[in-house]
Each structure stands twice: as C-alpha cells, then as structure tokens.
Amino acid sequence: xxxxxxxxxxxxxxxxxxxxxxxxxxxxxxxxxxxxxxxxxxxxxxxxxxxxxxxxxxxxxxxxxxxxxxxxxxxxxxxxxxxxxxxxxxxxxxxxxxxxxxxxxxxxxxxxxxxx
Numbered sequence: 001x002x003x004x005x006x007x008x009x010x011x012x013x014x015x016x017x018x019x020x021x022x023x024x025x026x027x028x029x030x031x032x033x034x035x036x037x038x039x040x041x042x043x044x045x046x047x048x049x050x051x052x053x054x055x056x057x058x059x060x061x062x063x064x065x066x067x068x069x070x071x072x073x074x075x076x077x078x079x080x081x082x083x084x085x086x087x088x089x090x091x092x093x094x095x096x097x098x099x100x101x102x103x104x105x106x107x108x109x110x111x112x113x114x115x116x
Contacts, residue, residue, distance in 0.1 A: 014059035015108065017052040022072025024049035029077045034084065064111040071104040 024045040031042030049069075056065050075097055082089045089097070 009059040014056040017056040021049040021052035022069050025073035026076030030080050064107050068104050
C-alpha cells in the first residue's frame with residue numbers, strides 16, 4: 001500500500017508553534033532559577049519547546065524562527081524576573097524591551113516560507 005503524502009505545514013501553524021515554544025522557553029528558563037517550578041515541568045517544557053521549533057523550521061527560515069524564539073524567551077524571562085523579584089523595570093530596560101519586541105515583529109512580518 002502506498003504511503004499517503006503528507007500535506008506541508010502552513011506558515012500560520014508554524015508561527016503558532018514558534019509562539020507556543022517561546023512561552024515554554026520562559027517556563028523552562030525561569031525553572032532554572034525558581035525552585036517553585038518542578039524539575040519535571042522544566043524538562044517537559046524544554047523538550048517540547050525544541051520539538052516545536054524543529055517542526056516550525058520545516059515551513060519557516062531557521063534564522064527567523066530562532067531569533068523570534070530567543071527574543072520571546074528574553075522578553076518573557078525579563079518580565080518574569082522583574083515581577084518575581086519585585087524590583088521593577090527601569091525606563092531604559094523598557095525601551096530596550098520595546099525595541100526587541102519591534103524587531104521580533106519585524107522579523108515575523110518580513111519572513112517568507114521556504115518555498116517563497
């Protein structure tokens with residue numbers, strides 16, 4: 001019996017994977033510092049995030065996917081750290097976070113799929 005051809009992943013599904021992986025990155029990266037996050041959750045979040053990133057690169061450029069993933073992780077862990085430490089965020093740090101966010105959005109908007 002012949003194998004059924006797999007339908008290629010859509011770009012919107014690939015971007016959904018990147019966003020979920022970015023959220024999971026915040027969880028596992030924060031779990032390295034905060035004991036309140038169980039080790040099993042950290043391991044599952046880490047493995048799942050990289051699995052989703054690998055799947056997303058089947059439809060999107062690797063460099064763009066990784067940059068967005070890492071940027072989301074940086075933004076998220078910075079915000080988590082500011083909230084949990086109670087120290088707040090300086091205006092300069094807010095400016096750089098907004099600049100990073102603008103770059104992430106710019107990368108997403110200018111990304112073309114592999115076949116484009």
